[in-house]
Amino acid sequence: MYKSKVYLIRENEKAPIALEESGYINEDSLQELIERFPDLIPGDQIDPEDPRRWLLVAREMGVPGDADESDRWSLDHLLLDQDGIPTFVECKRASDTRIRREVVAQMLDYAANGVEYWDLDRIRQSAAETAQRDKKSLDEEVAHLLGEDSDPERIDEYWRGVAANLKDRRIRLVFVSDSTPKELRRLVEFLNEEMSNVEVLAVEIKRYAREGDQSHQAIVPRVIGATEAARSRKTESSRRQNLTPEQFFAKCSPEAQKFFQQVVDKSSKRGHALIWGQKALSIRGKVGREGRLVSFIYAIPPDQFQFYFDGHAVFPREKSSPLRTELDALGIFKPSGEYTLTTSVSEVGIERLTKILDLILDKMDSYLPNNQSREA
Secondary structure (H helix, E strand, C coil): CCCCEEEECCCCCCCCEEEEECCCCCHHHHHHHHHHCHHHCCHHHHCCCCCCCCEEEEEEEEEECCCCCCEEEEEEEEEECCCCCEEEEEECCCCCHHHHCHHHHHHHHHHHHHHHHCCHHHHHHHHHHHHHHCCCCHHHHHHHHHCCCCCHHHHHHHHHHHHHHHHCCCCEEEEEECCCCHHHHHHHHHHHHHCCCCEEEEEEEEEEEECCEEEEEEEEEEEECCCHHHHHHHHHHHCCCCCCHHHHHHCCCHHHHHHHHHHHHHHHHCCCEEEECCCCEEEEEEECCCCEEEEEEEEECCCEEEEECCCCCCCCHHHHHHHHHHHHHCCCCEECCCCEEEEEHHHHCHHHHHHHHHHHHHHHHHHHHHHHHHHC
């Protein structure tokens, strides 16, 4: 049987070294490759204009089949890209006959139940455990993924994006194998063309080796299913514009609309900046001689209200710690990451939250000038 080849050419060698296509010993060896080298899923082939980069959340990520049960299934890998899109990865060797149809139904089970029963806390905790196992910091891993300095505010924004993508069912399904049968290829191309929020791809990761010599190996990945028509349509749909005030309030519950209007009015009156983002409204104060804007309030449809403590020296700990203690003592906020407190308008009520908003704005008015004078 003919086997395809790739060739290694070395300087001063008389002849190229021929490496023949060689299968994987077992499925576990293919999974281990993805775990060690997530970039074997070629992000430049998935999106040539903005190549995907990967953060491994977990290998063997548990997937529940019901809200009250423990994990029923185990997804081979869960990855996140730099836009916070959850990427489901399932590996099968071509010799496994289930790859032809059963693996698609299996993946759809994982996806349907994952987006239904996973929450941000579980995904973030799994990613933290994976990073800790590799003796790394999750915040540093996310900062590296984003290509930026480890800014706690930007990292919190990234995790909010992950939660939003999960809620919107904006995910990616990737079938990895050493060879893709035509039946799977047809299913992948069909699903990718027809599904708007979900990107469906197959990735062939072929292994080439020299017979009897494992010191020379080559791994060659190729994406299948990323047709230009599907890519263009999904790229257009993913280019989200910032919300207008009208769009923002339309996404809010009636009670939250009233409270968030107070957030807008009171913050504007005190000279704070209103930043209308893709998912939320942020309130920012100016610090330093350069007038750098720093967020301290987030309003997130339909009714989430968040207070953000800067992780650096903008709100020094000797100033912010008493305020955090005071807010924690109210019993209405829950921690959401190291620097964020979150509550719900519908659970707390407008009257009580208005008093808390006034407290926060008063405190911030006293903190921000101190930062300005200290840095001047």
